[in-house]
Amino acid sequence: MVRKSLLYGLLALASLVTVLPLLYMVSLSLQTEAETLSPDAVIWPESPQWGNYAELFTRAPFGNFIVNSLVVAGAITLAHLIFDPLVGYVFAKFRFPLRNTLFVALLATLMVPFFVRMIPLYVLMANMGWLDTYQGLITPFLMDAFGIFLMRQFIQPIPDDLISAARIDGASELAIYRRVILPQTRPALAVLALFTFVFQWNEFLWPLVATSTPEMRTIPVGLTLFNQEYFTLWHLTAAGSVILFVPTAVLFVLTQRYFVRGIALTGLK
Amino acid sequence: MRMPRLRPSTLSGRYARTAYLFLLPAILFFAFMFYLPIGNVVATSLRTGPQADQWAGFGNYAQALADPAVAHSFLVTLTFAVAEVIGSIVLGLALALALDQPLRGRVVFRVLLLVPYLTSVAIVGLLWRNILDPELGILNRVLMAAGLPGQQWLNTAPLLTIAAVTLWQSVGYTMVLFLAGLQGIPETYYEAAKIDGADAWRRFWRITLPLLAPTTLFVSVMAVISGLQAFGQAYIITNGGPGDATDLLVFHIFNVAFRTRDFGYSSAQSVLLLIVIVAFTVIQLRAGRRGEVTY
Structure with missing residues (x-):
């Protein structure tokens, strides 16, 4: 009994530490400027200022930030859904010259952190005139080795006989992929889409480097630079943070089982 | 009716063509977005000047290795990464052990602990900068x-403070990894140990911890890799300060590249940090393999 209440105590305390700051962020987003600056500890605003959210849009092109984040994270997620399973399928089920060499070359990219590509990609995008454009924000992340590897692991157990049978029936290779393989990968695709979207939605370094006009910024970058400019307007920064956080929180609540399984998958050898 | 003779060579040749056709976009992508940039970062690191077009040989590397600011930044980054590793393992494992018990509301706790993992570094940075503000x-x-x-968190212990804030975000992720590891340990081991009279403490040290070693290794590799390339915390919370107390290396590289506009020098530092990260990963994996146990 004692042990059990001790465990509950520990877990409750840890949960408070993880959740309270985020609830405070919501509180802050509804406070008046005076409340954010007052020496008293304002836990919850006297009267919630929903107008803060509207004011944010007049102080910064926040509508643009939202659209940009949706376009960039959405396009990258779509690209992953198209390419990762296709490439994973090839490495799982095809025999062809240089297969192992190409696979090792692919896996090697897992060891390349983004900061290594940051400077050369900036120069490359500058030379192509792609800085401050959607294609500049999207292209570096169209696929990744991890997603491909995940899909390969998932496709490998699908029996080869299914593929041979479809070939004998005269199905084209593309049709085999789309009708035989793809439908079986749905659970893995859901995990892939979820993780890709959340990570890209939250991505900070590349949009910071690759954009220069406020109109092209994504939410994380736009919000941070807004805060640098209006560093006393904490209620507005908090409102922007809530806007940035809500979509991922909603996605998470809807799919938390997939999410947890997805994380556990990354830890498997 | 004559059956067409199946010739394996042409057949596999046809599938090889399909394979390459399917792979074409990926080959182009990884060539232009990974291998070309890696080649370019190395090429740029050997050059100097505002356009990075004058040959410098290993000059940038020699300069970086002798630069006290780089050495300091590296030390700061290493301390940060070590704090991340220790914090991730201790807190992540403790929470996973608590959550691995037959408790009601486990799913709710798991969700609550995982929530910060969904936040952007922009939220982590801005929110905690506000919460920790002295006034x-x-x-x-x-x-x-x-x-x-009141405490001057970001003045008295700035590096540990941003490390703690980073742990606030990542601990749920580590916890889920440890939970998966714990659930992979067969219950029979514990039952056998109980019959032999081993108390909970001994069971933890003799069964749980050794059998969890692969997970612990994975967690520490991930924590080192992400710790060594942390950026947003310094950019948003501390601006590298006070002084240069939180001048994380990627933040340092970012400033040399985009504020000082020295692409050659910053590229050399990128390559050096990459070498360090790869070396750390290899060492950890080697050490981990040696320490692996099976029962």
Whole structure:
């Protein structure tokens, strides 16, 4: 009994530490400027200022930030859904010259952190005139080795006989992929889409480097630079943070089982 | 009717063509977005000047290795990464062990602990900068309302503070990894140990910890890799300060590249950090393999 209440105590305390700051962020987003600056500890605003959210849009092109984040994270997620399973399928089920060499070359990219590509990609995008454009924000992340590897692991157990049978029936290779393989990968695709979207939605370094006009910024970058400019307007920064956080929180609540399984998958050898 | 003769060579040749056709976009992508940039970062690191077009040989590398600012930044980054590793393992494992018990509401706790993992580094940075602010921050306002002295968190222990804030975000992720590891340990081991009279403490040290070693290794590799390339915390919370106390290396590289506009020098530092990260990963994996146990 004692042990059990001790465990509950520990877990409750840890949960408070993880959740309270985020609830405070919501509180802050509804406070008046005076409340954010007052020496008293304002836990919850006297009267919630929903107008803060509207004011944010007049102080910064926040509508643009939202659209940009949706376009960039959405396009990258779509690209992953198209390419990762296709490439994973090839490495799982095809025999062809240089297969192992190409696979090792692919896996090697897992060891390349983004900061290594940051400077050369900036120069490359500058030379192509792609800085401050959607294609500049999207292209570096169209696929990744991890997603491909995940899909390969998932496709490998699908029996080869299914593929041979479809070939004998005269199905084209593309049709085999789309009708035989793809439908079986749905659970893995859901995990892939979820993780890709959340990570890209939250991505900070590349949009910071690759954009220069406020109109092209994504939410994380736009919000941070807004805060640098209006560093006393904490209620507005908090409102922007809530806007940035809500979509991922909603996605998470809807799919938390997939999410947890997805994380556990990354830890498997 | 004559059956067409199946010739394996042409057949596999046809499938090879299909394979390459399917792979074409990926080959182009990884060539232009990974291998070309890697080649370019190395090429740029050997050059100098505002356009990075004058040959410098290993000059940038020699300069970086002799630069006290780089050495300091590396030390800061290493301390940060070590704090991340220790914090991730201790807190992640403790929470996973608590959550691995037959408790009601486990799913709710798991969700609550995982929530910060969904936040962007922009939220982590901005929110905690506000919370920890000496005058405006809610933390000090609550402390003072309770009659306690306020703390200058980001002045007295800036590096540990941003490391703690990073752990706040990542601990749920580590916890889920450890939970998966714990659930992979067969119950029979514990039952056998109980019959042999081993108490909970011994069971933890003799069964749980050794059998969890692969997970612990994975967690520490991930924590080192992400710790060594942390950027947003320094950019948003501390601006590298006070002084250069939190001048994380990627933040340092970012400033050399995009504020000083020295692409050659910053590229050399990128390559050096990459070498360090790869070396750390290899060493950890080697050490981990040696320490692996099976029962």
